[in-house]
Amino acid sequence: AQSVSQHNHHVILSEAASLELGCNYSYGGTVNLFWYVQYPGQHLQLLLKYFSGDPLVKGIKGFEAEFIKSKFSFNLRKPSVQWSDTAEYFCAVNTQAAGNKLTFGGGTRVLVKP
Amino acid sequence: EPEVTQTPSHQVTQMGQEVILRCVPISNHLYFYWYRQILGQKVEFLVSFYNNEISEKSEIFDDQFSVERPDGSNFTLKIRSTKLEDSAMYFCASTLSGSPYNEQFFGPGTRLTVL
Numbered sequence: 001a002q003s004v005s006q007h008n009h010h011v012i013l014s015e016a017a018s019l020e021l022g023c024n025y026s027y028g029g030t031v032n033l034f035w036y037v038q039y040p041g042q043h044l045q046l047l048l049k050y051f052s053g054d055p056l057v058k059g060i061k062g063f064e065a066e067f068i069k070s071k072f073s074f075n076l077r078k079p080s081v082q083w084s085d086t087a088e089y090f091c092a093v094n095t096q097a098a099g100n101k102l103t104f105g106g107g108t109r110v111l112v113k114p
Numbered sequence: 115e116p117e118v119t120q121t122p123s124h125q126v127t128q129m130g131q132e133v134i135l136r137c138v139p140i141s142n143h144l145y146f147y148w149y150r151q152i153l154g155q156k157v158e159f160l161v162s163f164y165n166n167e168i169s170e171k172s173e174i175f176d177d178q179f180s181v182e183r184p185d186g187s188n189f190t191l192k193i194r195s196t197k198l199e200d201s202a203m204y205f206c207a208s209t210l211s212g213s214p215y216n217e218q219f220f221g222p223g224t225r226l227t228v229l
Contacts (some may be wrong), residue, residue, distance in 0.1 A: 100145065100171060100212055
């Protein structure tokens with residue numbers, strides 16, 4: 001079965017700083033990778049996803065993620081954060097073999113100080 | 115923009131009581147899911163549902179849990195006899211198809227507190 005790890009539980013940074021959130025998964029086969037965000041009081045929404053092709057994926061709100069197969073990683077990045085990026089970020093995977101259920105990492109709470 | 119909605123936003127119940135959590139998926143979606151997140155833990159898959167049948171369920175989804183789509187719009191999760199450890203945030207999600215490439219759209223969640 002697949003599993004997902006997010007090593008940073010809490011990140012605090014100032015506006016305009018760069019953000020990188022780590023995500024590692026364990027699964028021997030092909031995976032589909034997702035980053036979801038949950039803003040305070042709101043529902044989970046998709047930031048970006050990777051299925052195949054260019055390992056550098058661009059999502060909404062200036063976020064991007066890079067799939068590095070050899071490292072089983074799918075790290076999320078944003079060059080310059082804003083106060084409105086304060087949220088919880090979740091990495092998730094699903095696999096062709098296991099159907100469409102998502103397996104989530106533990107989430108990373110990001111606080112951007114104005 | 116269409117959204118998944120969930121009611122109630124917060125449910126408090128006594129241990130041993132039955133609760134029903136309600137979800138209205140996006141109208142043209144065909145696959146429905148329940149996930150839960152116990153405080154401080156990961157979001158966990160509970161069950162997926164398609165064509166009025168359970169497609170897949172996790173080990174968590176034991177005989178105390180059931181799901182149904184009673185009227186073509188609502189999708190419900192019932193917990194027959196709640197335990198303290200059922201206290202969690204419960205998320206409903208829906209997708210257009212069963213493809214793993216499809217985005218799952220999540221509702222805002224129902225926070226269940228079992229006393």
